[in-house]
Amino acid sequence: MEQAIVLLSGGIDSAVTLWWVKAQGWDVRPLTFDYYGRPKREHAAIDALVKRAGVPAVRTVDLPFLKEVDDLRSTGIPNKILRDSPEGYIPGRNLIFYSIAAYYGELDGSRYIVGGHNGLDAESFPDASPKFFNFLNSVFHLSVWSYEKSPLQVVIPLSGKSKEEVLRMGLSMKVPFEVTWSCYWDKDVHCGTCVSCRERKAAFAALGLKDPVAYEP
Numbered sequence: 001m002e003q004a005i006v007l008l009s010g011g012i013d014s015a016v017t018l019w020w021v022k023a024q025g026w027d028v029r030p031l032t033f034d035y036y037g038r039p040k041r042e043h044a045a046i047d048a049l050v051k052r053a054g055v056p057a058v059r060t061v062d063l064p065f066l067k068e069v070d071d072l073r074s075t076g077i078p079n080k081i082l083r084d085s086p087e088g089y090i091p092g093r094n095l096i097f098y099s100i101a102a103y104y105g106e107l108d109g110s111r112y113i114v115g116g117h118n119g120l121d122a123e124s125f126p127d128a129s130p131k132f133f134n135f136l137n138s139v140f141h142l143s144v145w146s147y148e149k150s151p152l153q154v155v156i157p158l159s160g161k162s163k164e165e166v167l168r169m170g171l172s173m174k175v176p177f178e179v180t181w182s183c184y185w186d187k188d189v190h191c192g193t194c195v196s197c198r199e200r201k202a203a204f205a206a207l208g209l210k211d212p213v214a215y216e217p
Contacts, residue, residue: 003027004112004155005101008058010045011182012200013158016170017116018053020157023173029108030058031101035066035090039186048179061100066090086124087195088184094127098136098154105152106144118158118166120199130159163203178212189214 004026008014021028030050034043043060050058069077069085077083082091094115101113121128133154140152158166170177184194191197192215204211 001025001027002111003029003108004114005029005031005105005108005110007097007101007113007115008032008046008049009116010042010049010180011116011196012163012170012175012177012180012203013116013118013121013166014046015049015116015175015177015180016166016173017114017157018049018055019170019173019175021112021114022053022055026112028053028055029104029110030055031061031104032058033061033063033066033097033100035063037068037071039181039183041181041183041186045179045181049176052176052179059104063096066093066096089125092127094125094132095136102140102144102152106146106150109146109150110152111150112153112155114155114157116158117156119160119162122159130156133159163199164206167203167207167209180213182213187216189216192216 004021006018006021006028008018008030009032018028018030030046032046046058067090069082069089069091070087098113098115105113117128122130126132133156137154140154141147144152161169182196182200183190184196185191190213192201197215201211
């Protein structure tokens with residue numbers, strides 16, 4: 001059985017990705033990261049998804065130095081260009097995340113590293129584009145010592161898909177969207193106004209469905 005490390009954020013995309021990996025019959029190894037200011041609700045969602053999926057407990061890597069641009073503004077950002085970056089942007093995030101995943105992937109003898117990046121993500125974040133992951137796979141080929149006998153490859157099953165298509169995909173696999181967390185903020189319920197919340201609400205509305213999570217009035 002092939003082994004796959006699945007990067008989880010607790011949102012719709014990573015939940016659908018987790019269920020997609022299960023459907024492939026692969027041995028699932030969930031992985032997530034605890035960076036500066038990450039909403040605790042995301043971790044709660046990840047734990048709930050892992051439990052519902054019936055896969056091993058999530059491996060969590062602490063990265064306290066990693067901060068979103070919004071958090072960096074309070075201490076000053078030397079690179080003034082970053083002031084115009086999109087909401088939720090973390091410099092070098094996926095380069096760091098997938099490098100760490102490759103470390104564990106080589107240790108575990110995993111065949112795949114699977115991430116939940118949809119087509120919309122690539123429009124705002126360059127490190128979520130198909131081109132980025134194509135190059136990253138080439139880098140793994142050159143940097144992972146055991147690659148020739150134990151190849152390691154990044155797989156992005158939601159690449160090019162709209163949020164609505166991701167939702168349809170998840171519904172067909174009975175993904176428990178009610179336990180996911182999409183909001184950028186750590187609140188009792190989704191704020192409904194951040195970029196991620198707006199994308200989520202729009203996707204459910206486009207399909208004529210009621211979102212199973214609560215939002216602030």
